[in-house]
Amino acid sequence: MLTLPIINLFSLPLILGTMITMSSSSWLMAWMGLEMNLMGFIPLISTHSNKRASEASLKYFLIQTIASSTFLFSFLLSSSFSIIQFTMMTPWMIPFMVILTLSVKLGAAPFHMWLPTVAEGLSWTNCLILMSWQKMAPLSIISMIFPKNPLIIIIATLSAISGSMGGLNQTSLRKILAFSSISHMAWMLSSMLISKMLWLFYIFIYSIIISSIILCFAPFNMLHINQVSTNQNKKLNSLITINLLSLGGLPPFLGFLPKWLIMFYLLQMNMFLMVSILIISTLINLYYYTRISYSSLLLINSNNKWMKTKTPPLTKQLPLSMISLFGLITSMLTFTLL
Amino acid sequence: MKNSPLFKALSKKFSAPLLVVPIRGSFWERDIKGPRYRKKTERNYLDDMKYGIKELKNEVQLWKEEMSEKFQYDPKVYMPDDSEIVWTFDTKEKLNQWVCTSDSDNKDGFSHCDLTLSKNKKGLFSGFLDCRVPKDGQIKESGYCNIRCLRARKSFKRDSFFDWQMFTHLILRIRGDGRSYMLNLTTTGYFDVMWHDIYNYILFTRGGPYWQVAKIPFSKFFLSSKGRIQDKQDPIPLDKITNIGITCAGKTPGPFQLEIDYIGVHFDGNHTEEFAYEMYNVPSFIVGV
Numbered sequence: 334m335l336t337l338p339i340i341n342l343f344s345l346p347l348i349l350g351t352m353i354t355m356s357s358s359s360w361l362m363a364w365m366g367l368e369m370n371l372m373g374f375i376p377l378i379s380t381h382s383n384k385r386a387s388e389a390s391l392k393y394f395l396i397q398t399i400a401s402s403t404f405l406f407s408f409l410l411s412s413s414f415s416i417i418q419f420t421m422m423t424p425w426m427i428p429f430m431v432i433l434t435l436s437v438k439l440g441a442a443p444f445h446m447w448l449p450t451v452a453e454g455l456s457w458t459n460c461l462i463l464m465s466w467q468k469m470a471p472l473s474i475i476s477m478i479f480p481k482n483p484l485i486i487i488i489a490t491l492s493a494i495s496g497s498m499g500g501l502n503q504t505s506l507r508k509i510l511a512f513s514s515i516s517h518m519a520w521m522l523s524s525m526l527i528s529k530m531l532w533l534f535y536i537f538i539y540s541i542i543i544s545s546i547i548l549c550f551a552p553f554n555m556l557h558i559n560q561v562s563t564n565q566n567k568k569l570n571s572l573i574t575i576n577l578l579s580l581g582g583l584p585p586f587l588g589f590l591p592k593w594l595i596m597f598y599l600l601q602m603n604m605f606l607m608v609s610i611l612i613i614s615t616l617i618n619l620y621y622y623t624r625i626s627y628s629s630l631l632l633i634n635s636n637n638k639w640m641k642t643k644t645p646p647l648t649k650q651l652p653l654s655m656i657s658l659f660g661l662i663t664s665m666l667t668f669t670l671l
Numbered sequence: 672m673k674n675s676p677l678f679k680a681l682s683k684k685f686s687a688p689l690l691v692v693p694i695r696g697s698f699w700e701r702d703i704k705g706p707r708y709r710k711k712t713e714r715n716y717l718d719d720m721k722y723g724i725k726e727l728k729n730e731v732q733l734w735k736e737e738m739s740e741k742f743q744y745d746p747k748v749y750m751p752d753d754s755e756i757v758w759t760f761d762t763k764e765k766l767n768q769w770v771c772t773s774d775s776d777n778k779d780g781f782s783h784c785d786l787t788l789s790k791n792k793k794g795l796f797s798g799f800l801d802c803r804v805p806k807d808g809q810i811k812e813s814g815y816c817n818i819r820c821l822r823a824r825k826s827f828k829r830d831s832f833f834d835w836q837m838f839t840h841l842i843l844r845i846r847g848d849g850r851s852y853m854l855n856l857t858t859t860g861y862f863d864v865m866w867h868d869i870y871n872y873i874l875f876t877r878g879g880p881y882w883q884v885a886k887i888p889f890s891k892f893f894l895s896s897k898g899r900i901q902d903k904q905d906p907i908p909l910d911k912i913t914n915i916g917i918t919c920a921g922k923t924p925g926p927f928q929l930e931i932d933y934i935g936v937h938f939d940g941n942h943t944e945e946f947a948y949e950m951y952n953v954p955s956f957i958v959g960v
Contacts, residue, residue, distance in 0.1 A: 382903075383905065502744055558837075
């Protein structure tokens with residue numbers, strides 16, 4: 334059972350593990366940070382009260398440990414060729430292996446099949462941690478060591494396509510957000526071709542948007558599309574719509590800003606095919622985001638007079654959603670004024 | 672636990688155990704049927720190949736339908752007060768999707784049952800429930816009859832699930848004989864400890880000539896494994912349902928019949944109950960609970 338002492342105890346290795354990986358100067362410390370992160374996250378997700386959650390946590394543990402052990406093996410193999418760093422003498426397969434194992438940990442295609450099923454089994458808070466915080470450590474390793482590897486282009490393209498196509502046939506909200514996280518992974522990986530810090534900016538904004546979405550769904554225990562569409566709270570429906578459109582990268586909202594930057598710089602590097610694949614996949618993502626919210630705003634408008642449920646006030650959801658709504662305009666104004 | 676109304680209600684009709692088995696040292700199980708009921712069949716490879724080629728055509732057809740539905744990318748979203756009829760019992764082909772078992776098939780007793788088409792073109796689950804115990808030395812109680820649908824499957828004999836996450840109620844239009852039947856929703860898991868997870872609900876039928884539409888919320892189903900109600904209860908995972916079954920068992924021997932028109936699922940927008948049984952979680956440092 335997830336009590337406050339357990340959360341307090343295990344959130345420390347969860348956060349510190351990622352910090353260690355991001356600030357490490359050696360392979361071993363980076364790997365150690367990944368393992369510490371895993372050790373902190375597993376007790377948070379494996380509650381015994383729910384059969385489905387324990388199955389999802391077991392699957393997560395198996396996948397992450399296999400990826401970690403293969404990652405350990407691959408960098409040890411590299412050190413057998415050159416002790417200090419990668420030189421021209423190391424064969425090409427080792428960066429290949431490192432990036433592939435880290436993409437297993439991230440849930441990037443073609444190793445993305447575990448992410449929707451694991452996300453479906455977790456609670457909303459754990460889903461949020463899985464989709465935002467757990468991505469930081471492996472992405473930081475890739476950005477520090479292999480930012481301009483051609484394999485990243487292949488993985489980004491596959492992630493964009495599979496994230497968009499996979500989410501089309503889903504009705505469970507957690508699976509939809511898992512597929513959207515796969516396609517956002519494509520944007521983050523392609524931002525590494527531009528600079529080492531742009532992916533951090535993207536994941537920061539992505540974390541804000543996804544936490545505002547999950548903050549709208551979680552208190553009302555919404556797990557399915559038809560629960561969103563039959564929701565009678567109009568303020569909540571509009572907040573959900575704003576956040577989902579922001580996640581899809583629609584211009585007046587904040588989610589457009591990181592995508593705009595990445596598109597701009599990729600086009601300057603003449604990577605036209607890459608940009609077109611990313612934009613088309615984002616458009617498909619936007620279709621299934623709007624499918625969640627359009628029926629509540631446009632189609633169904635029934636209010637039961639005899640059913641009085643007290644809906645909690647939207648004090649937590651409002652500030653974050655306002656960031657989504659006005660973030661782009663305020664950031665552009667500050668850039669022009671400065 | 673023993674004072675709970677659930678236990679009292681159930682112990683009147685269904686008292687475990689039905690048979691005595693040797694004490695097991697581990698949870699590990701080799702196969703789903705268990706040592707008592709495992710059948711040894713000799714396989715003829717040539718016959719298997721001929722059967723496989725015959726089945727190939729059907730499976731390819733099924734696969735084509737699956738792919739066309741998958742690439743339409745238009746999942747059906749159900750609105751409040753929507754129902755979907757999953758099984759009807761109009762024709763003999765539909766009855767072939769159900770398997771009828773009784774204790775005499777497993778050499779556990781002398782009951783017999785059958786699923787036939789009644790004169791109103793509805794399914795008729797009828798038979799004779801015999802509570803005599805065969806002199807086996809192992810069986811303590813006897814008398815059960817069961818119908819269960821075939822497992823949901825995809826093309827090429829792959830196992831699948833019924834995805835009823837968007838629904839809140841199970842609806843059945845039935846005409847019973849006053850007996851209480853047990854509805855079983857099997858959620859066979861991947862790991863062997865979860866192979867025998869069945870969610871049950873006792874359906875009380877009226878004996879009259881009028882049809883009865885039973886609308887049962889999924890939150891009322893309770894978890895049992897191998898016939899024993901579990902202490903740690905869980906709401907049913909509606910996306911992992913593999914089979915549905917109806918059992919007639921009890922201590923009153925005699926003929927029984929249950930006429931079924933349809934079995935379906937229903938979405939009630941006003942149903943807010945998550946689970947009808949104990950939902951509180953005790954912290955792990957409190958032992959014995």
